[in-house]
Amino acid sequence: MTIQFAHTKQHFLPTSLRAFIIASGFWALSLSLTVLSGSIAAVLGCVLACVFIDTSLHRSPLKHFQTYSLLAALFVTGLIGVSIAAVLVDSSLIANVLSPITAFNSSEFVAWLSLSFAITCSLRVLAHRTSYGAVIEIVFVAAAFIVTLAAHRNGMIHRPFFIGDFALIRGIDPATILMAFGCGAVLALAALLMMESNQRRLPYHFAVLGLLCFSLVGYIRLFGLPTPNLTNDLGLTGQEQSGGSRQQENPFRDGENTAEDKEAPVAVVVFRDDYEPLNGSYYFRESAYSQFNGVMLDYTTREDMDRDLIEQFTSTEIEADVLPEAADQRIPVRTSIGMLVPHRNPFGLVSPVSYENVANPNNLRFKRTYDAYSMAPEYDFEYLLGRELGREEWSEEVWDEYLTLPADPRYQQLAESLIANLRPEYADDPFAKAWAIKSYLDENGIYSLKNEHAYEADPAASFLFGDLTGYCMHFAFAATYMYRSLGIPARVGVGYSVPASNRAGGSALLVQAVHGHAWPEIYFKDIGWVIVDPAPQQTLVDMTTDPQNELQQLLGDMLRDDASFEDFLSAQQNSAFSFQGLLNILYAMVLGAIFLGYAIKSYRLLAPRLGSLEQQHKLSYRAVLDRLAAVGLTRHYGESREDFAARLAGSVPSLSPMTQAHLAVALSGPQKTLPQADWWSQQRASVNGEISANTKSWQRALAILNPFSWLFSR
Numbered sequence: 001m002t003i004q005f006a007h008t009k010q011h012f013l014p015t016s017l018r019a020f021i022i023a024s025g026f027w028a029l030s031l032s033l034t035v036l037s038g039s040i041a042a043v044l045g046c047v048l049a050c051v052f053i054d055t056s057l058h059r060s061p062l063k064h065f066q067t068y069s070l071l072a073a074l075f076v077t078g079l080i081g082v083s084i085a086a087v088l089v090d091s092s093l094i095a096n097v098l099s100p101i102t103a104f105n106s107s108e109f110v111a112w113l114s115l116s117f118a119i120t121c122s123l124r125v126l127a128h129r130t131s132y133g134a135v136i137e138i139v140f141v142a143a144a145f146i147v148t149l150a151a152h153r154n155g156m157i158h159r160p161f162f163i164g165d166f167a168l169i170r171g172i173d174p175a176t177i178l179m180a181f182g183c184g185a186v187l188a189l190a191a192l193l194m195m196e197s198n199q200r201r202l203p204y205h206f207a208v209l210g211l212l213c214f215s216l217v218g219y220i221r222l223f224g225l226p227t228p229n230l231t232n233d234l235g236l237t238g239q240e241q242s243g244g245s246r247q248q249e250n251p252f253r254d255g256e257n258t259a260e261d262k263e264a265p266v267a268v269v270v271f272r273d274d275y276e277p278l279n280g281s282y283y284f285r286e287s288a289y290s291q292f293n294g295v296m297l298d299y300t301t302r303e304d305m306d307r308d309l310i311e312q313f314t315s316t317e318i319e320a321d322v323l324p325e326a327a328d329q330r331i332p333v334r335t336s337i338g339m340l341v342p343h344r345n346p347f348g349l350v351s352p353v354s355y356e357n358v359a360n361p362n363n364l365r366f367k368r369t370y371d372a373y374s375m376a377p378e379y380d381f382e383y384l385l386g387r388e389l390g391r392e393e394w395s396e397e398v399w400d401e402y403l404t405l406p407a408d409p410r411y412q413q414l415a416e417s418l419i420a421n422l423r424p425e426y427a428d429d430p431f432a433k434a435w436a437i438k439s440y441l442d443e444n445g446i447y448s449l450k451n452e453h454a455y456e457a458d459p460a461a462s463f464l465f466g467d468l469t470g471y472c473m474h475f476a477f478a479a480t481y482m483y484r485s486l487g488i489p490a491r492v493g494v495g496y497s498v499p500a501s502n503r504a505g506g507s508a509l510l511v512q513a514v515h516g517h518a519w520p521e522i523y524f525k526d527i528g529w530v531i532v533d534p535a536p537q538q539t540l541v542d543m544t545t546d547p548q549n550e551l552q553q554l555l556g557d558m559l560r561d562d563a564s565f566e567d568f569l570s571a572q573q574n575s576a577f578s579f580q581g582l583l584n585i586l587y588a589m590v591l592g593a594i595f596l597g598y599a600i601k602s603y604r605l606l607a608p609r610l611g612s613l614e615q616q617h618k619l620s621y622r623a624v625l626d627r628l629a630a631v632g633l634t635r636h637y638g639e640s641r642e643d644f645a646a647r648l649a650g651s652v653p654s655l656s657p658m659t660q661a662h663l664a665v666a667l668s669g670p671q672k673t674l675p676q677a678d679w680w681s682q683q684r685a686s687v688n689g690e691i692s693a694n695t696k697s698w699q700r701a702l703a704i705l706n707p708f709s710w711l712f713s714r
């Protein structure tokens with residue numbers, strides 16, 4: 001009976017730990033796939049399977065079955081469970097008796113119970129009987145966490161929704177919960193890797209891994225949250241660059257990205273002044289393609305072009321060299337911008353006139369924060385009719401640069417054909433001509449992410465004189481070339497265009513990678529650059545995104561200032577659960593454990609000086625063992641104290657007489673003649689000197705820093 005109990009006790013820890021780890025994988029996997037009853041059943045089925053296989057596989061009759069027979073039987077078991085679940089949810093009789101909700105919950109419970117039981121049993125059978133089974137278990141647990149958190153990729157901090165929604169309605173940054181999931185996954189996978197090693201060291205391993213996970217929290221506190229190396233359509237994000245040193249890569253090749261890849265939040269804008277855009281979208285200009293490089297439009301290299309652009313970040317304040325005109329038709333708008341991922345250049349609400357660096361209120365979330373001051377237009381399109389073009393101070397060379405286009409006569413031929421039917425009073429009006437070209441592209445162009453034109457010599461010509469199917473870059477370049485062919489100075493603006501409806505009545509506006517946009521601009525005299533942007537009526541891909549109101553409000557309040565963010569947290573804390581509070585408790589527990597470790601370590605080392613002569617044999621010997629354990633010298637399992645002393649006789653010879661004296665007193669009782677206190681003190685000093693002489697300095701330093709070294713002395 002005693003042997004059987006000892007055997008059961010020996011296998012209880014690995015079995016229960018393995019059940020907990022695999023069950024955590026099932027739980028994570030089930031969260032986004034089923035209701036609460038299904039998640040509970042997944043965990044329960046996994047635990048039952050681990051206990052069943054680990055206790056019964058080596059007994060009759062299971063041990064007589066071949067592996068493939070067991071796997072086939074388990075497959076049938078899972079199939080039967082799923083079939084029963086289908087009957088529960090499909091039967092009107094059961095729904096009427098139990099109610100539809102109860103029938104559905106019961107169906108989910110049965111399905112996940114049978115599936116988790118069958119899958120876990122299969123994993124355990126393979127782990128017991130094959131060399132690769134343990135690897136499959138690890139892969140399964142890793143895949144469960146990866147699949148669960150896959151929606152978070154590309155910086156979409158509000159996904160997966162079951163985590164994002166839970167966090168956002170409570171005012172919690174979803175990244176905090178995701179980081180906790182990651183730490184849990186690391187612990188689970190590491191534990192599986194260690195299952196075949198010495199079980200008595202598992203608590204130590206977990207303590208070290210736990211400290212590593214908390215070190216991740218410390219890293220985040222110091223260096224901020226990790227963000228993807230995101231480069232969207234127009235190369236807006238990425239490493240900062242100065243405007244004069246940049247060279248454009250082929251922008252037409254970036255359309256190969258899918259719409260799903262472009263949903264990541266990249267910035268949040270807080271409007272300090274109210275403003276409603278003219279055409280239903282907020283345009284945020286970052287830069288412009290204005291100088292023809294012989295192949296296509298590129299960033300200008302001339303200092304007398306695009307002087308309205310501000311393409312450098314600043315640590316103070318920076319203003320544009322040229323301000324927009326028609327001040328009576330514009331409204332000053334101040335916006336605060338927080339970049340969630342690094343950007344190559346600053347951007348601001350069209351038309352930005354200055355940027356001012358501001359203190360980052362949340363450096364864990366925002367990569368950079370600044371205020372943008374803009375002179376936003378309020379005029380209607382009729383105001384642009386009859387206006388002249390260009391700017392008086394432009395030289396002939398600048399005029400020529402804004403009118404240069406590819407040597408392809410078809411641009412001018414098509415543009416002239418499109419304005420041929422203008423009413424006589426508008427035949428020579430630049431804005432009317434531009435609107436006719438825009439209307440043609442609106443009605444005949446097809447928006448698509450396919451990219452057959454990207455590697456043509458002139459992608460815009462391939463698009464315009466081909467299938468008229470492309471994305472914003474194709475429309476913007478084609479329109480700009482046709483504007484220029486009619487003598488209208490134009491350039492391609494790049495930045496973001498966000499639907500005004502996404503603002504949802506608040507002052508914050510979330511900018512996502514999908515909002516990256518390019519558009520044509522025309523320069524009107526006494527007004528400045530004006531956006532005349534084609535909007536194709538036909539589309540082959542839905543590039544719209546649902547407004548993320550909670551995320552938008554959370555990030556907006558983070559950006560405003562700490563006080564408003566605290567107000568948001570207070571308003572959203574409808575649950576007693578506080579993840580930050582839990583983290584604070586965990587921080588305190590870790591610090592408390594470290595402090596307690598040092599306290600116990602110090603006490604054990606100082607105890608011989610405080611104890612009586614009758615206690616010296618125990619306290620002094622224990623203190624010496626602590627010193628040895630701190631530098632990695634510990635007694636092996638099954639090794640006697642005499643053998644341990646003999647093994648270290650070459651480096652720590654003083655340990656042998658101390659061991660003999662300790663055993664003599666411990667085994668003979670108090671009637672044994674005790675060595676004097678000075679003798680124990682001398683022996684401790686001798687051992688300490690021998691340790692110092694035979695260990696490296698870094699080992700001695702680690703021995704001092706490690707608060708838990710005393711746990712390994714025995």
